[in-house]
Amino acid sequence: MDYIKDINQLIVDNFLFGDENDLKNNASLLENGIIDSTGVLELISFLEETYKITIEDDEMIPDNLDSMNNINNFLKKKLSD
């Protein structure tokens, strides 16, 4: 299953407040000013609530969180566990 569309929607709804974005799937959310240092925590709680998962401390790394592709791959792995 692919989560890209859902993740995009989550970002549009909660960080861009409805602004459609032309953000590339592999673009960094931090470097593109989509989320800031406190926004990372918020993103984590969104993912945890939306997908009923618990993100472990050692999973909170940019490789898992800092682009739609990274989140997608992380969710795929996490939800298949």
Place this chain on the structure above:
Amino acid sequence: MCGIAGICHINGPGQISLDTLNTMTAVLRHRGADESGIYIDDHIGLGHARLSIIDLTSGTQPIHNEDKTLWIVFNGEIFNYPELRKQLIDDGHHFYTTTDTEVVLHLYERGGLQCLSLLNGQFAFAIWDSSKKQLFLARDRMGICPLHYTIQNGYLYFASEIKSIFMEKKIKREINPIALDQIFTFWAPLPQFTAFKNIKELEPGQFLQINKSQINIKKYWHFPIPSRNEKIGASPEELTEELMHLLSDAVRIRLIADVTVGTYLSGGLDSSGITALVAKYFNHDVQSFGIRFEASDFDESVYQKQLASFLNVNHKELSISNNDIASHFSEILWHAEKPILRTAPVPLFLLSKLVSENGLKVILTGEGADEIFGGYNIFKETLIRKFWSRKPGDQNRADLITRIYPNIFKNPLLKKSLIKFFAQGLDKADDPLFSHLIRWNNTKRIKTFFSDDLKKEIGDYDCIEEIRQLIPDHFDTCSSLTKAQYLESTLFLSNYLLSSQGDRVAMAHAVETRPPFLDHRIIEFMARVPSVWKILGLNEKHILKKMFKDILPKNIVDRPKNPYRAPIQQSLLAGHNCEFIKGMLCETKIQKSGYFNAKKVHALTKKLNTQKNINEVDGMAIAGILSTQILDDQYIQNFPLTTNLPLIPNLMIDHRSDNTGKLAGKA
């Protein structure tokens, strides 16, 4: 302090409306209800609402010189006036009051605008030379006292607060989209801008002259930023000694008043140091005031209690709930007169009320120490990021950033993501705005809530580009810390901390705040202290801590800096005043005022109401949107053009050629 107002017909004699001048003065009465006075002739009208602090009996303004050709209305204090007065008397000047105001007038009589360089104080004043038909307005170096003006239809209107200028019905009241763009980036408008179109603020350290219809506006003082080779070579011990001497004197002269002087005590280093100096050297019966928060994340009252008992001062604390913040948010905007991205002015508004209820009018504060002595995290952040930028791949350098933000780095494993945020712009470490760009770029994301119409009005205006035009020529020769201090002091300190969070919320209850750290002698001295002694390694305010180590408990000196903050979304959206707030944010109101995108605002409030983990930017967004909406309601839609407080001046000087002599008390 007081309130001043005036109307000047620029091209020779004209009609000056006494009614307008009266209302302009009356609406400033919260700044000083002790007395009021009016001067009017065919060219000008001057109004004064007085808070009596020095010479309680004979200091009624406007004050004149010996031959009554010069007239002054004055707001603020000149702390070195006793010395200046003595010199003037030696020079043959005659005084009829013992006020500092009269000293300023005679200094002007003696040396014209040169008088400004002699003044050590916080002030905004207007002097009218009725024989030469010249008007002179000036504001203190750091902008502690406010002064606004507008030039329209051949008249100059000026006043301590904008509401006074708006009492002239002919003046259009409109929010300035450019100022909104600035506030939603820097937290405050840039110097000379106000939230309103065509209403300007005299900049800190600036004067305005009108001479034979010519208007001349100039800076007489610039925030000092010496280049690296102009720094003092003294040892930290010598610097500490000299600065302690200067600070003690700055405190001493600020205690000159014919009324009791108190202090604000937050429990942090700066206000504790000031309170300790007052208690130790000058006044054994000190009254201090502090805020405690219901929300424990914001509360510092345990340190206040410790200090009050250590210094043996009479400390009064005010407990602030989230409801208090919501209930008074609207009221403080009436005083602040500009949108704000924080709620922190509200507790200070309530604290000044407590001060006033305790019968005090004058308070010494620790404001300015962080800017001048290098206390803010943004300074350390700049030094670290600069160091890091030389080896961007070096993990040890990157890790340093985690040490200054222990709160947001609480979870050590989140580190990598957060570090990535602070790595933004590392490739532009030579940019003159390097220290602040990361913050401004983050804040300006809230402009996403601007409506299409507002965006269209702002057009391609770029407020960050505007700052680039304002920075001094030799900025490049300064250290990273000096540059960051300059930006912080000239933008945020003057236009937000001393204004929305300073003068306005204190004067709302006729309380004058005096910040000794902003004595110009200290600012000028500290500017020449090498950066390394301000922040030693990662130890902020190194010199100041050395200065205070013998008069404060060790744990207070060693405490990490805790910025003064107040809750935002917890108070604004959950407080008992939320019906009013919801009303201000409803789709109809948002669309009517037209500044914001109603759909997005709805999405934001929905998010804030349902999510627990809210990021800082959303907090700033909701405060900014709500405060703009309230300001629009108060100043644009429903501005009260009359005041229900009729003004009966204690002093009325009517020099109009056709004056009908209808008014009582004519001199």
